[in-house]
Amino acid sequence: xxxxxxxxxxxxxxxxxxxxxxxAKNSNREGWGRxxxxxxxxxxxxxxxxxxxxxxxxxxxxxxxxxxxxxxxGVAEQNMAxxxxxxxxxxxxxxxxxxxxxxxxxxxxxxxxNIAYNxxxxxxxxxxxxxxxxxxxxxxxxxxxIALMRVLPNVCVLCPSDEKQAYKAAVAAAARKxxxxxxxxxxxxxxxxxxxxxxxxxxxxxxxxxxxxAIVTCGVLVHEALKAxxxxxxxxxxxxxxxxxxxxxxxxxxxxxxxKKCGCVxxxxxxxxxxxxxxxxxxxxxxxxxxxxxxxxMTDKFGESGSAAExxxxxxxxxxxxxxxxxxAIAKKAKNKKK
Amino acid sequence: xxxxRLNSTTELKLKANDIRxxxxxxxxxxxxxxxxxxxGMTDIFTALYFHTASHDAKKPRWEERDRIILSNGHIAPIxxxxxxxxxxxxxxxxxxxxxxxxxxxxxxxxxxxxxxxxSSGPLGQGLSQACGMALAARMDKRxxxxxxxxxxxxQQEGQCWEAFMLAAKYRLGNIIAITDRNLIQxxxxxxxxxxxxxxxDKYKSFGWRVVEIDGNDMNAVVSAxxxxxxxxxxxxxxxxxxxxxxTLPGKGVSFMEGKYQWHGKTPxxxxxxxxxxxxxxxxxxxxxxx
Numbered sequence: 113x114x115x116x117x118x119x120x121x122x123x124x125x126x127x128x129x130x131x132x133x134x135x136a137k138n139s140n141r142e143g144w145g146r147x148x149x150x151x152x153x154x155x156x157x158x159x160x161x162x163x164x165x166x167x168x169x170x171x172x173x174x175x176x177x178x179x180x181x182x183x184x185x186g187v188a189e190q191n192m193a194x195x196x197x198x199x200x201x202x203x204x205x206x207x208x209x210x211x212x213x214x215x216x217x218x219x220x221x222x223x224x225x226n227i228a229y230n231x232x233x234x235x236x237x238x239x240x241x242x243x244x245x246x247x248x249x250x251x252x253x254x255x256x257x258i259a260l261m262r263v264l265p266n267v268c269v270l271c272p273s274d275e276k277q278a279y280k281a282a283v284a285a286a287a288r289k290x291x292x293x294x295x296x297x298x299x300x301x302x303x304x305x306x307x308x309x310x311x312x313x314x315x316x317x318x319x320x321x322x323x324x325x326a327i328v329t330c331g332v333l334v335h336e337a338l339k340a341x342x343x344x345x346x347x348x349x350x351x352x353x354x355x356x357x358x359x360x361x362x363x364x365x366x367x368x369x370x371x372k373k374c375g376c377v378x379x380x381x382x383x384x385x386x387x388x389x390x391x392x393x394x395x396x397x398x399x400x401x402x403x404x405x406x407x408x409x410m411t412d413k414f415g416e417s418g419s420a421a422e423x424x425x426x427x428x429x430x431x432x433x434x435x436x437x438x439x440x441a442i443a444k445k446a447k448n449k450k451k
Numbered sequence: 452x453x454x455x456r457l458n459s460t461t462e463l464k465l466k467a468n469d470i471r472x473x474x475x476x477x478x479x480x481x482x483x484x485x486x487x488x489x490x491g492m493t494d495i496f497t498a499l500y501f502h503t504a505s506h507d508a509k510k511p512r513w514e515e516r517d518r519i520i521l522s523n524g525h526i527a528p529i530x531x532x533x534x535x536x537x538x539x540x541x542x543x544x545x546x547x548x549x550x551x552x553x554x555x556x557x558x559x560x561x562x563x564x565x566x567x568x569x570s571s572g573p574l575g576q577g578l579s580q581a582c583g584m585a586l587a588a589r590m591d592k593r594x595x596x597x598x599x600x601x602x603x604x605x606q607q608e609g610q611c612w613e614a615f616m617l618a619a620k621y622r623l624g625n626i627i628a629i630t631d632r633n634l635i636q637x638x639x640x641x642x643x644x645x646x647x648x649x650x651x652d653k654y655k656s657f658g659w660r661v662v663e664i665d666g667n668d669m670n671a672v673v674s675a676x677x678x679x680x681x682x683x684x685x686x687x688x689x690x691x692x693x694x695x696x697x698t699l700p701g702k703g704v705s706f707m708e709g710k711y712q713w714h715g716k717t718p719x720x721x722x723x724x725x726x727x728x729x730x731x732x733x734x735x736x737x738x739x740x741x
Contacts, residue, residue, distance in 0.1 A: 159590065183586055183621075191613035194576045198583020201569060204590070206583075221573050222610075226580060229570045230561050 118345035120320050120338070120353075125308040130338060137300040140332075141239045143278030144296055145170025148207055151286055152178045158286070159199055161185055161208035163192045169209035169239040169296075193219040193236070197226035200234045205286060209296075211245075212238025212254030216293065220260055227291050228264045235285040237294040242382035243410065243427060244299040244332055244420035253415045259387025261293040262360050268313060269360040271295040271381070271389070273334035274303050277357060280311035288313060297382075299420040301332045314358045316366040322352030325438045326370035329380040330356050330389050333408070333429060337380050340434035351438055359389050364396045371403040376441035378406050380434050382424070385409035404444035406437040455537065457501045460669050461741050466536065467497040467669070468734045471703045473532045473545055475726045478717040481528075481548040484557065487700035487713040488602065489529035491633045494667050495600075495676075495696055496533040503676040504598065508538035511565035517680075518584055518595065520568050522577020523602035523631070524558035525715070531555050531564070539566040575608025577601060578628055582614055585623040589687075596683050599628040604636030607645045612657070619658030624689035627679045628659075631666065633700040635711035654693045666696025703730055 120126045129135055152158050152174050161183045166172040175182040183199075185192040189210050196206045209215070216223050216238055227234045241254040261269045268288060272278040278296060285292035310317065319334070320341050329337040334355045341351040352370050356363065371377050377397065379390035390407035397403045410427055424430040457463050471493050478486050500506070504517040521530050528548060535542045540554075547553035554563040558572030569580050581597040588595045605611065618626055630650070638644050647653075654661045660682075664675045679692050700714070701707025704726040707718075718726055 159587070181590055185617060186613075186620075188610075188613035188617070190610045191579045191582075191617060194579030194610070194614070195583035195586070195617065197569070198580035198585075199587040200583075201580065202584045202587035202591075204587045222576060222579075225570055225573050226576055 116345045116348055116350055118320070118342040121318050124310070124317055124319050125306050126319065127304050127306055130304055131342065135302040135304070137302050138275040139298055139300050140272050140275050140278035141170045141296040141298065143272070143275035144237055144282045144294060145173045147279045147282035149173035149177055151283065152181065155205060155286070157203070157205050159183065159204045159206050161192050161196050161206065163187060163189050163210040163215065165210055169237065171209055189215040190219040190222050193222035194226045196234050196236070197222070197230060197232055200232035201230070206234045207236065208234070209237040209239055211252065212241035212257045212295065213252055216257055216260050217254060224264055228266045231266045231290050233289065235282070235292045235294065237296050239296040240298040241295045242297050242331065243415045243423045243429065244297050244382060246299065246420045246423060247417050249417040250414040255384050255410045255415065256387065257295060258359055258381070258383050258389065259391065262387065262392060266290050267360065268292045268358070270313065270358055271330040272357055273331055273355055274301060274305055276303055276305045276307065276309065277311060281357065284311060284313050295331060297332050299332070302335050304335050304338070311357070314361045314363055316363040317355040317357065318352065318366070319355050320351070320353040322350040323374055324350045325376050325378060325441050326352045326354060326374040327378045327380060327434060327438060328354045328356050328367065328389070328393055330359065331381060333380045333382055336424070336431040337434050339431035340438065343431065343435055344438055349438065349442065356389060359392055362392050362396055364400060367393065367396055368401045371397055371401050376404040376445040378408060378434060378437045378441050380408040380429070382429050383409055385411055404441055404448060406441040406444070408433050408437045455501060460673070461737060463497055463501060463669050463673065464737045465734065466501055467493045468730055468737060470497060470529070470532045470536055472727055472730045473542070474528055475718065475723050475730065477528050477532065477545050477548045479720065479723040480546045482717060484528060484549060484717055485525045485715050486717055487635060487707055487710065488523070488526040488631065488633065490704060490707065491667070491698035491700040491702045492526055492529050492600070492631050493702065494669055494672050495629060496529050498669065498672045498676050499598065500533045500537045502673055503680055505596070508566070511539060515595070517598060518568050518581070519598045519600070520577045520581050521559060521571055521600050523574060523600070523605050524571030526602070527557070527559050530559060534564065534566040540564060574602070574605035575610040578611060578614040578618065581626050582618050582621070582623060585626050586621060588625070594684065594687065595625060596680055597626045599626065601628055601630050603630055603632045603634065603641050603647060604644070606630070606647060615654065615657040615659065618691045622688045623691050625683045625687040626691040627683055627694065628691065629694045629696055631698055632695050633698045635700050635714055637714050639711055651695055658690055659693045660690045661693050661695065663695045664697070666698035667702050672696070703733060705729060
């Protein structure tokens with residue numbers, strides 16, 4: 113193997129200083145919150161609900177600008193989901209948010225029957241999702257929310273990778289008919305996309321081309337995957353990086369194209385590997401194009417307290433883990449060829 | 452009200468009797484479903500759809516209609532039978548209840564039939580949705596009345612109390628909830644399974660205006676519903692209203708009356724024949740008493 117240069121896909125218009133230590137950071141929940149406040153200006157029909165965590169989930173920007181279109185539901189996520197449904201039944205474009213462990217963790221039934229079964233225009237985010245919520249510990253680390261939402265008919269599931277993409281996801285969710293779940297995190301992560309980076313629901317962003325392994329990722333692990341791809345290039349491995357920000361509807365065409373091109377796939381997410389992005393990819397590949405797959409994510413465990421970086425390392429969800437998984441996937445591919 | 456408004460108590464009683472007979476036919480044909488609740492709530496549904504509420508079967512999405520939200524979706528047969536009698540769809544559909552391809556789903560599905568404001572089945576979610584509707588109406592400065600029909604057993608769901616709090620906080624005076632206080636649920640009486648009393652005091656302490664009536668006395672039902680609607684229109688930003696309607700589950704069929712065993716069970720052919728005979732006799736008596 114020889115060293116190869118790592119380059120991102122120019123069409124993706126990523127930030128030039130992609131791996132700089134001093135790179136600007138923010139949480140993706142901030143992007144969602146800004147988008148709501150901005151959309152409130154142009155859409156008088158937009159209403160927002162919160163469950164006592166308005167500041168944390170960044171719906172407070174909207175609340176300050178449009179108090180008469182903001183509903184404070186108190187610590188009652190089940191009620192909030194049904195109230196949101198009622199507002200949508202009367203024609204409102206409704207957004208609500210709480211921590212992922214509580215919403216959609218606690219109000220799954222209300223989301224299922226009131227919102228999904230009725231196919232209503234309700235857009236809701238689970239903030240503080242994933243292990244990167246850190247010190248709060250396992251009770252507050254939503255590691256199952258993608259799985260919970262992905263199985264519901266009519267529900268679109270988005271997992272934005274940075275603050276700018278979260279803004280675009282909220283805007284795209286507003287424009288889409290029907291329920292949309294948006295997964296957000298608390299921790300500040302590098303803003304590595306730009307205003308010019310494309311975002312279309314249901315379309316994978318190919319951030320880097322590659323031929324040896326396809327890394328399919330979402331959320332805050334996308335940047336880790338880019339770091340992994342750069343490190344892999346240094347040892348002669350060409351890794352494609354696919355930002356699969358839409359887990360449902362899954363962009364099966366692009367997934368299959370890269371599975372065929374690379375011959376093996378790695379999924380990477382800060383979510384249980386069962387039922388999340390990894391689960392979705394495993395299902396699609398098994399049916400459409402059986403391909404060696406290694407899933408990076410939480411391996412059927414609960415987390416614990418610690419910093420975001422410590423926990424990503426401890427539970428194998430950082431760039432190093434993605435590099436290791438990529439090598440395993442390539443080894444699986446080679447083993448299959450020998451047979 | 453654009454649909455067949457009935458003003459005399461006798462007409463309403465006869466309509467309720469017709470609907471009860473159709474319920475027996477539906478439940479017999481369906482072979483599964485709930486009997487006691489629908490029969491107990493027939494007088495209230497009749498008064499609501501044929502007297503008090505403002506609605507139009509020919510224009511089910513009429514913007515200014517009263518919204519009638521059925522929270523305890525398992526009493527769907529009474530909603531379906533009443534909607535059919537009111538002209539929302541053909542009565543011939545009633546015999547398809549719970550069958551494959553029928554729009555009359557086991558529990559109400561919005562979109563399958565005109566006149567259904569939201570899907571329901573899992574308990575304790577109707578009032579919350581009415582709160583959302585009322586908040587939306589307030590944002591848009593529209594005057595609307597929101598009726599929510601609730602079971603008593605379903606109020607063991609904590610979400611009901613979250614919604615009671617929110618409705619009081621936002622002073623959603625245009626919400627009128629009606630609790631079917633029939634004292635039964637699947638496993639027994641409500642007070643044995645999980646006591647609800649003192650129910651009226653609980654609502655009051657949650658900031659609600661409470662009215663208590665005999666839910667099977669047509670005169671009492673009509674006057675309570677009329678009063679509640681007038682109050683809701685005049686006081687859209689005040690305490691919401693709860694009508695506790697004491698009803699007899701299985702009302703009108705002697706062997707079902709008051710029996711929790713008939714909560715989730717349907718009559719067989721012999722039982723249905725007896726039930727229909729009793730209801731026909733009751734109908735003759737309403738006519739004779741006129």
